[in-house]
Amino acid sequence: MTDLIAAPAPVRVPVRSPAGATFPVRRIFCVGRNFADHAREMGAAMPDPATRGHPVLFCKPADALVNDGAVPYPSGTSELHHEVELVVAIGRDAPDGVLDPAAAGALVLAYGVGLDLTRRDLQAAAKAKGLPWDTGKAFDHSAPISELVPAGEAGALSGRALSLRVNGELRQRGLLDDLVWSVPEILHEISRLFALKAGDLVFMGTPAGVAALQPGDRFTAALEGVVEFSGKILPR
Numbered sequence: 554m555t556d557l558i559a560a561p562a563p564v565r566v567p568v569r570s571p572a573g574a575t576f577p578v579r580r581i582f583c584v585g586r587n588f589a590d591h592a593r594e595m596g597a598a599m600p601d602p603a604t605r606g607h608p609v610l611f612c613k614p615a616d617a618l619v620n621d622g623a624v625p626y627p628s629g630t631s632e633l634h635h636e637v638e639l640v641v642a643i644g645r646d647a648p649d650g651v652l653d654p655a656a657a658g659a660l661v662l663a664y665g666v667g668l669d670l671t672r673r674d675l676q677a678a679a680k681a682k683g684l685p686w687d688t689g690k691a692f693d694h695s696a697p698i699s700e701l702v703p704a705g706e707a708g709a710l711s712g713r714a715l716s717l718r719v720n721g722e723l724r725q726r727g728l729l730d731d732l733v734w735s736v737p738e739i740l741h742e743i744s745r746l747f748a749l750k751a752g753d754l755v756f757m758g759t760p761a762g763v764a765a766l767q768p769g770d771r772f773t774a775a776l777e778g779v780v781e782f783s784g785k786i787l788p789r
């Protein structure tokens with residue numbers, strides 16, 4: 554058998570330790586409306602823990618990742634929004650069937666912080682017509698990400714905060730305790746619909762404060778006390 558074209562190399566994200574290690578990426582799952590304050594600012598009903606139903610899930614291609622912080626301003630939009638998010642790296646294949654939340658933690662290899670960049674104007678137009686979000690969410694360079702930190706080094710997520718500064722100004726900050734669906738709960742929910750595999754990343758949703766980025770903006774995203782990274786929106 555001969556490939557008719559060159560097989561693309563997997564996208565890899567650097568890992569803090571062991572030194573020089575990388576995480577080859579398979580897929581990127583993303584969670585929408587996973588902080589009540591952000592759901593509210595987007596005009597959606599606040600997910601009530603008692604009646605929350607199931608989370609909004611969507612995907613980005615693995616090659617949307619940006620490892621060096623250099624983000625080209627995307628075509629086709631005049632409203633590029635930032636969403637700072639916890640990123641979970643899956644280190645082994647889930648067993649067949651629906652994953653018990655109590656067993657989900659064993660799949661987590663590492664954590665990072667990333668931006669779910671969004672063409673908000675295109676996403677809003679798609680939402681209004683009941684159409685898919687792909688052009689608003691799954692575009693090239695739409696997922697800048699930090700290095701990944703092994704879960705054992707990151708420690709417990711409880712009490713930790715996510716934050717995003719743009720040109721030195723605090724734009725977003727939220728406590729991971731305020732997630733509507735926790736990491737084990739989200740892995741359980743994904744497993745109802747997809748077979749989670751080693752190499753998958755999960756972007757866990759953003760707190761309030763989403764806003765526009767402009768060419769030339771510099772940003773710093775942090776999972777406070779664990780990892781942060783800085784980058785820049787390149788000129789058009």
Ligand code: MN
Pocket residue numbers: 583584585636638669758759
């Ligand atoms: Mn998001």
